[in-house]
Amino acid sequence: xxxxKKQLLEFYQQMVTIRIFESRVCELFAAGQIxxxxxxxxxxxxxxxxVMACVEKDDKVGLHHRSHGEMIAKGAxxxxxxxxxxxxxxxxxxxxxxxxxxxxxxxxILGANGILGAGYAIATGAAFACQYNETKDIALCLFGDGQSxxxxxxxxxxxxxxxxxxxxxxxxxxxFGLSNPVKEHLATDCVSDRAAAYxxxxxxxxxxxxxAVYETTLEAVDRARKGNGPSLLxxxxxxxxxxxxxxxxxxxxxxxxxxxxxxxPIPRFAKQLLEQKNATQAELDEMQAKGEALVDAAVxxxxxxxxxxxxxxxxxxxxxxx
Amino acid sequence: xxxxxxMEAIRDGMRxxxxxxxxxxxxxxxxxxxxxxxxxxxxxxxxxxxDRVMNxxxxxxxxxxxxxxxxxxxxRPIAEIMFVDFMGCCMDELHNQAAKMKYMFGGKAKVPMxxxxxxxxxxxxxxxxSQCLESWFTHIAGVKTVMPGTAADAKGLMIAAIRDDxxxxxxxxxxxxxxxxDVPDGEYVVPLGKADIKREGSDVTIVAWxxxxxKSLAAAEKLAAxxxxxxxxxxxxxxxxxxxxxxxxxxxxxxxxxxHEEIKTSGFGGEISAIVxxxxxxxxxxxxxxxxAPDTPIPFSPILEQTFIPSEEKIIExxxxxx
Numbered sequence: 001x002x003x004x005k006k007q008l009l010e011f012y013q014q015m016v017t018i019r020i021f022e023s024r025v026c027e028l029f030a031a032g033q034i035x036x037x038x039x040x041x042x043x044x045x046x047x048x049x050x051v052m053a054c055v056e057k058d059d060k061v062g063l064h065h066r067s068h069g070e071m072i073a074k075g076a077x078x079x080x081x082x083x084x085x086x087x088x089x090x091x092x093x094x095x096x097x098x099x100x101x102x103x104x105x106x107x108x109i110l111g112a113n114g115i116l117g118a119g120y121a122i123a124t125g126a127a128f129a130c131q132y133n134e135t136k137d138i139a140l141c142l143f144g145d146g147q148s149x150x151x152x153x154x155x156x157x158x159x160x161x162x163x164x165x166x167x168x169x170x171x172x173x174x175x176f177g178l179s180n181p182v183k184e185h186l187a188t189d190c191v192s193d194r195a196a197a198y199x200x201x202x203x204x205x206x207x208x209x210x211x212a213v214y215e216t217t218l219e220a221v222d223r224a225r226k227g228n229g230p231s232l233l234x235x236x237x238x239x240x241x242x243x244x245x246x247x248x249x250x251x252x253x254x255x256x257x258x259x260x261x262x263x264x265p266i267p268r269f270a271k272q273l274l275e276q277k278n279a280t281q282a283e284l285d286e287m288q289a290k291g292e293a294l295v296d297a298a299v300x301x302x303x304x305x306x307x308x309x310x311x312x313x314x315x316x317x318x319x320x321x322x
Numbered sequence: 323x324x325x326x327x328x329m330e331a332i333r334d335g336m337r338x339x340x341x342x343x344x345x346x347x348x349x350x351x352x353x354x355x356x357x358x359x360x361x362x363x364x365x366x367x368x369x370x371x372x373d374r375v376m377n378x379x380x381x382x383x384x385x386x387x388x389x390x391x392x393x394x395x396x397x398r399p400i401a402e403i404m405f406v407d408f409m410g411c412c413m414d415e416l417h418n419q420a421a422k423m424k425y426m427f428g429g430k431a432k433v434p435m436x437x438x439x440x441x442x443x444x445x446x447x448x449x450x451x452s453q454c455l456e457s458w459f460t461h462i463a464g465v466k467t468v469m470p471g472t473a474a475d476a477k478g479l480m481i482a483a484i485r486d487d488x489x490x491x492x493x494x495x496x497x498x499x500x501x502x503x504d505v506p507d508g509e510y511v512v513p514l515g516k517a518d519i520k521r522e523g524s525d526v527t528i529v530a531w532x533x534x535x536x537k538s539l540a541a542a543e544k545l546a547a548x549x550x551x552x553x554x555x556x557x558x559x560x561x562x563x564x565x566x567x568x569x570x571x572x573x574x575x576x577x578x579x580x581x582h583e584e585i586k587t588s589g590f591g592g593e594i595s596a597i598v599x600x601x602x603x604x605x606x607x608x609x610x611x612x613x614x615a616p617d618t619p620i621p622f623s624p625i626l627e628q629t630f631i632p633s634e635e636k637i638i639e640x641x642x643x644x645x
Contacts (some may be wrong), residue, residue, distance in 0.1 A: 060391075097428065103431070105427060110391060115419070120384075125389060132392070156384050
């Protein structure tokens with residue numbers, strides 16, 4: 001596939017920006033500045049960057065608890081995102097959602113979700129609405145390997161295939177459902193094996209290769225947009241941190257962790273860009289600096305933002321308060 | 323005004339809104355040509371076609387869950403769950419998703435969906451197809467709970483539920499489906515949160531909804547013959563609850579009996595009792611009474627089931643105990 005240089009640089013920019021954002025979030029959480037639970041997507045940046053490059057602003061996206069990267073790659077305002085993580089009034093959700101429930105309806109982002117496996121049916125409904133309204137929009141549903149074992153996975157993929165909905169189901173297989181390694185929670189070798197049960201395409205691809213992620217997703221998105229129904233994609237990757245920040249991840253094998261860290265998607269892609277002369281080191285450094293500046297600004301914005309007024313506790317429970 | 327059954331009134335409410343708004347559709351198990359397990363959607367498939375009246379697989383999580391996503395994008399789904407007892411199969415989709423989306427997203431979402439589902443005992447359907455579970459839903463901030471007890475209310479509340487921009491549990495009673503009454507034609511709306519005095523009286527207030535409303539009206543008739551003048555108040559919707567109407571009635575009668583088919587413990591009668599105790603204690607000249615089902619599963623054998631269901635006799639007995 002001939003991918004424009006601009007798009008290649010965009011992949012890199014997204015990946016480094018997500019990496020910087022997530023690293024900073026972990027530091028801020030450890031320092032006590034971010035309350036609640038944080039699930040870091042460090043190591044999984046290629047999936048967010050590759051997948052979100054395939055969709056338009058009006059396309060709908062259902063996310064999960066480890067989705068800061070996808071939010072950023074879909075175009076969410078990082079200032080507001082960081083403020084949301086802090087619980088500030090200026091946050092994406094006015095500080096009422098936090099990391100696990102962050103959303104941006106203006107960008108078609110139907111929310112991260114604190115309930116693992118709850119996103120399938122919602123994204124299926126979004127795809128149904130696209131079909132019902134005869135728009136050309138599609139929906140993506142992202143989820144982890146662990147939550148692929150929830151019952152709504154089956155109900156939603158069956159209905160999506162039955163109704164030929166414009167949706168792509170994308171599993172980020174990062175090796176663990178909390179502490180449980182894939183081989184101990186999955187009966188088959190791959191999540192994508194299950195596609196056969198619904199008569200839809202299923203494929204497992206290296207999720208640390210941003211170009212492979214992009215090309216695979218693009219094909220599935222095209223299929224969905226043409227009215228040919230859903231696909232099930234699985235991108236293999238590795239969760240660098242524990243399930244949540246503060247989880248020491250003692251269940252991980254040290255050697256395996258070491259090996260996966262060597263497969264870091266960012267230097268790997270940088271090497272490709274340099275070797276194929278699609279970027280110079282100076283360009284890469286510039287993108288790194290840009291990412292850092294964006295995240296610095298986001299942290300400053302969050303820190304300087306006010307807390308919500310306590311009256312906000314009572315608003316937004318119902319549309320038009322009773 | 324047309325005389326029709328409660329079931330026809332529910333259908334008429336859906337039909338009126340489906341004609342008015344192309345974003346309204348029905349999805350559920352066997353709702354299309356078959357017309358629904360109890361026949362409530364009969365004829366709508368022929369009238370509106372397969373894109374508006376859609377069969378789903380036996381997949382409650384995706385019936386309710388897809389409605390959340392579709393509603394968030396502006397459609398107005400009516401998701402049918404064949405029996406309220408099955409809500410356990412899709413409770414996350416209601417209580418963690420539909421109910422919370424608006425709040426979690428800082429107000430930037432609307433989830434205008436209706437979950438239509440029948441409740442209630444009396445058909446010999448036993449423990450898993452007969453329950454009244456309204457307090458499951460009233461305990462979820464972000465969901466409204468509607469329980470019509472007459473044909474006219476069945477229509478008016480259905481239209482209001484569909485037009486509401488929040489998730490609404492519309493719980494119809496199986497025993498009422500054949501109940502007939504005069505129903506206003508066209509766009510008849512009964513606002514959510516407005517109680518209705520179904521019978522005026524001065525001696526005691528009965529608060530009852532759904533099937534128990536009808537039982538309470540029958541009991542009131544018999545009590546009138548014995549000189550006790552009962553006021554029967556139908557809240558019609560439990561969330562939002564018209565507590566002012568309840569307090570006003572109790573301030574007039576000084577006595578309160580709450581009748582519901584849910585089991586007694588943690589039933590909605592406890593909530594109404596607490597509200598009146600907190601805000602209307604001075605109106606009371608007798609203890610509050612609750613008539614409810616016992617704290618048991620619903621049995622199969624007809625004699626056991628009839629013992630389970632709150633009866634007119636039990637209502638009469640509870641009222642008389644206050645005098």
